Amino acid sequence: MSRASAAKPRKRRGGLFWHQIFRFFWFSEASSALGASVAVITLPMVAVVNLHASPMTLGLLTGAVWLPWLLIGLPAGAWVDRMPVRPLMLVCQGVNFVLYTSIPVAHLLDALSVYHLVLVALLTGSTRVFIKIASFVFVSDIVDRDDLIEANAKIRGTESVAEIGGPSIGGAFAQAVGAIGALFATGMSFLVSMLCLFSMGSSKSNSRTAGAMDQPGRGKLRREISQGLNFVMRDPYIRTLTVSGAATNMALIGFQAIQMPFLIKEVGAPPAAIGLLLTSMGVGGVFGALVVRRVSDRFGSARSVILCELILAPFSLLIPLTTSGAGLLLMAVGGMAVSARITAGNIIQGSFRQAYCPPHMLGRITSAMRVLRYSFIPVGAFSAGALASFCGTRAAAWGTMAFLALTSLILMAGPLRKTREFPEVPVVVPQP
Incomplete structure (x- = not known):
């Protein structure tokens, strides 16, 4: 059975919005993209306002987000091919929730430092590597081949909207409750993403992982x-x-x-x-x-x-x-x-x-x-x-x-x- 024909829910008229699994996945991606976009402005803001970070530190903070692609990008792809992607995305979104909410907690305990922020940037950058690869693979598992352009257009369009609104929303939150409070809201967006992944039900398409396990050289x-x-x-x-x-x-x-x-x-x-x-x-x-x-x-x-x-x-x-x-x-x-x-x-x-x-x-x-x-x-x-x-x-x-x-x-x-x-x-x- 091909990936495209494996038991996927049939969508109703009106497009993929009526495709239950895709709809919840789409909402999950939207919440995650909004949280990541808000973090682009709130994380450096905490570094500057609360910790008086230097420009060099801000550069390190920005670089820490991209560094995981060079460090684990290649093995991450092989690991994604080995495992079911939905549980992997659930774990990664959960880790993001814990990491971002750890910053307000550390602030309350008067234990927040620049090293904490850099570590959060590095670890959330690492989860982003897995989420980006896994979500790309998951789309091809849950929709038919003919619907791939529509599915990707919906997801990419939503990401563009998040990129437009994220910094403004982050700035408004920071103005209202402070940069620390805005980061707590950022963490909650990943919790919402987790709940959407839980709600979608399970995808019955196992052709990708089954095919992978049949390949020679697994484990190497x-x-x-x-x-x-x-x-x-x-x-x-x-x-x-x-x-x-x-x-x-x-x-x-x-x-x-x-x-x-x-x-x-x-x-x-x-x-x-x-x-x-x-x-x-x-x-x-x-x-x-x-x-x-x-x-x-x-x-x-x-x-x-x-x-x-x-x-x-x-x-x-x-x-x-x-x-x-x-x-x-x-x-x-x-x-x-x-x-x-x-x-x-x-x-x-x-x-x-x-x-x-x-x-x-x-x-x-x-x-x-x-x-x-x-x-x-x-x-x-x-x-x-x-x-x-x-x-x-x-x-x-x-x-x-x-x-x-x-x-x-x-x-x-x-x-x-x-x-x-x-x-x-x-x-x-x-x-x-």
Whole structure:
């Protein structure tokens, strides 16, 4: 029995909202995404306001969230392939609840320290690795192949909404009850996520884990990791998408590294305007999630990715042209286009991987792609910072955004340009 046809609840008319298991999973992901988005502003706020942390400490706090991808990303994919994903997600959300609520408790006991915050950032970053991989795998277990784009669009769209509202909600909570109180609310969001996972009932699709247990070499972690990496490097479609994603991350994170000094010092934008600009970028992601299925159905999945890249990529060049006053609209339009491009592309590509990759290897392949993509984030941030130091922030903005526009050509160099739809069967047979 295939993964797509394994006993999954049949959804009613009206889309996946009536699919009970997916609906509770969707709500769980929404609550978790909102909590993570609120923590982006509340955790550093506690460090600054309550512990008077230095800029170096804040950098360490931010780096601790991403470090687990480089440390455990590859073995995490192999571990996810070995175990049922729903119990794993329950444990991870429970750990997040305990970690975030431990900060208010430590504050009440007058035992809170910077080391505590860094440890929480490191451990929640580790659970995020498992949650991201497991949730990606779980979607392909609970919905049919034809519904993958709709499912991913709903989840990614909700994440974009959380990214828009999270910092504002966190700031409002911090204003009302203090940064410590806001972190307690953050912890409660992960408790809600746990309750949603409990309420969904059990998925009866066991084809992925059953297939995995039949594979030779189980128990040899290094070999399983190597299988995932080999598939990513040998398959022309997955390899092209990985290289494109790595280059895109370099450009995006590079610009984010110099975004605030560019807007504040170079453009002279007031704080309120900066908040509106960042919100507008998130709106672009929501728009991309709303239209992606219609675009994919009309033009084909592979061709839609190419169209999104070629049509929206040039808009990123509006961002370095940003000036004060009405010139801020250039940043808003460019940012919305970039966000729509990234969100729509990720939805289509993610749906393709879920249907295309061998079910028993999906966790390893996903983790290998993410680790390879995220490994270039420090390179982009350092390069943009160095360019800004020598040539100014506007020159750095031109460099990062021009590079982002050119990353669309990577997909044109791969097999996507020759096909309308992504294939459903792997081009390369996985190595045993």
